[in-house]
Amino acid sequence: MALKVFNFKCKNGHLFEAMIPSVKxxxxxxxxxxxxxxFCECREVERVLSAPHVARSRSTSVSASEKEAQERLENLIKEVAEQINSAEDVGEKFAAEARAIHYGDSPERSIRGTAKTEEVIELIEEGVPIVPLGVKNDRKVN
Ligand SMILES: [Zn+2]
Structure with missing residues (x-):
């Protein structure tokens, strides 16, 4: 059973923490x-919510999940980068080729290349599965 830290106060005003499995x-x-x-060994103790402690434990959990999200994002970027490296470079024909693959006019494969912003928007609107990577450089991932 996992123990949690709770804050308590006795009738004499002593504040202390204790590790217990649950409030029950x-x-x-x-x-x-x-x-x-x-401190005084009295038995009249009640549980209190200590603001500094609550804030501290909350910020710890946030930074942990942020770190996790960061790692997942890095893995995703790595994965995408690997796919790009193995993709066929079609250069400026990217938009036409991506569309051709999507509609079955061209053999299915991973391709990479350059496309104008309007072309990228058109492809996305048509439902062609592409990843616009130019965006990555504009925004710093942090
Ligand atoms: Zn006390």
Missing amino acids: EFEKQRDAGLFLCP
């Missing part, structure tokens, strides 16, 4: 007279 477990121990204030 705390109530059980308190009702049995087993939950004591570590």
Whole structure:
């Protein structure tokens, strides 16, 4: 069972933290007279929400998930880059070739090349699966 850190306060105003599995477990121990204030050993203890502690634990979890998202994004970029490297370079014929593949006029394969912004928009609107990579340079991923 995972233990969580909760904040408590006794009737004498002592604030302390304790690791317990759940609030229910705390109530059980308190009702049995087993939950004591570590400072004065009184049994009249209640749970409190400590603002600094809540803020700290929240920011920790956010940065952890941000790091995860960053890693996933990096893996995705790496994957795309590998696909680009193995793709056939069709240069300025990219738009025409991508469309031809999409409609079955050309053998299905990965291609790369250059296209004008209008061409890219047209392809996306037609539902041709392309990845416009020029965008990547405009925005710093951080
Ligand atoms: Zn106390």
